Amino acid sequence: MELIAGFSLLQIAVALTATFAAAFVRGLAGFGMAILMVPVLALALTPVEAVLVTNFVALFLGLSEMRWILKQAERSAWTLGALVLLxxxxxxxxxxxxxxxxxxxxxxxxxxxxxxxxxLPQRGAAVPGRLTTGLTGVATGLLTGFAGMPGPPVVPYYVGRDIPRHTAKASMLLIFTIAAFAGLGSGLAISALEWRLLGLALLLFPVVIIGNWLGAKAFGKVSDTVWRSFTGLVLFAAAAAALIKLAGG
Known part of the structure; x- marks a missing residue:
């Protein structure tokens, strides 16, 4: 098969499909892009490549929205972000x-x-204590490095609280942007970062912009129950598909 940026056309097709779906969910819910992208990309690329490509894309997208993110994010996001870096x-x-x-x-x-x-059911609006915040930050960093997925610890930390949806979304996106930077820096430090991965990420980025824009258009136009249920369903489908593929060899 013809190669583009060192990847086959089949690999690129898988990456484009996964990226568009993941970016739409990210635009709608504020989370889920890495959770969707990495399991699917890891079926066509190596796990390390999947994680690093996802980090590139997440960093590009986060930087493009940084003005809105900084205006809306909760202060706790900076604490979590610092722990993620470590x-x-x-x-x-x-x-x-x-x-x-x-x-x-x-x-x-x-x-x-x-x-x-x-x-999980929603809790009150109060910021969790230092222990919960610390454990969340460390778990987020570990999962960023191992799976390219800062979402699982961060989602219940914000979405599970009774705070404005824009605050929860911006806070998560700030952490995800920091996590993407940390993941790429760590990849470079251990010599796992190949510049052909940057080429693939740049190829995927226009699709990310479109998918994220379409998802953002829907953000705020659906009820809280609908957007939580929709995102959960897509996350479950992505994980189940990856498990079925693994079981089939």
Whole structure:
């Protein structure tokens, strides 16, 4: 098959499809892009490549929305972001040392955990205590490095509280942008970052912009119950598809 930026046409087709769907969910819900992209990309690329390509795309998109994010985000997002910077590298080192088949299985299970997190009942609006915040930040960094998925710990931290939807979305996006930067920096530090991955990310970025824009158009036009249920369903479908593919060999 003809190669583009070092990848086959089949790999690129899988990446484009996964990226568009993931970007739409991200625009609608404020989370879910990495949780959707990484399990699917990891079926066509190596797990490390899938994580790093997703980090590139998430960083580009976050920077493009930074003015709105900084205006709306809760202060706690900076605390979580600092912890993510400290704990991402160990997660990526663990991923690089894990056999590819096992890593794909673990990444799919992480996606399933995100589906469960979306279904948790909402709590009050108060910011969680230092212990909860600390554990959330460290877990977010570890999952950013190992699975390219900062979402599972962060989603219940914000979506599970009774705070304005714009605040929750902006806070999560700020953390995801920091996590993407940390993931790429860690990849460069351990010599796992190949510049052909940047080429693939740039190829995917226009699709990300379109998908995210369409999702953002729907944001605020559906009820809280509908958008939580929709996102949970898509997350479950992505994780289940990855598990079925793994089970089939």
């Amino acid at each position: 704990s991402t590298a160990p997660g990526l080192i663990l991923l690089a040392a894990t056999p590819a088949a096992l890593a794909r299985l673990l990444i799919a299970l992480v996606a399933l955990s995100a589906f469960a997190a979306v279904l």
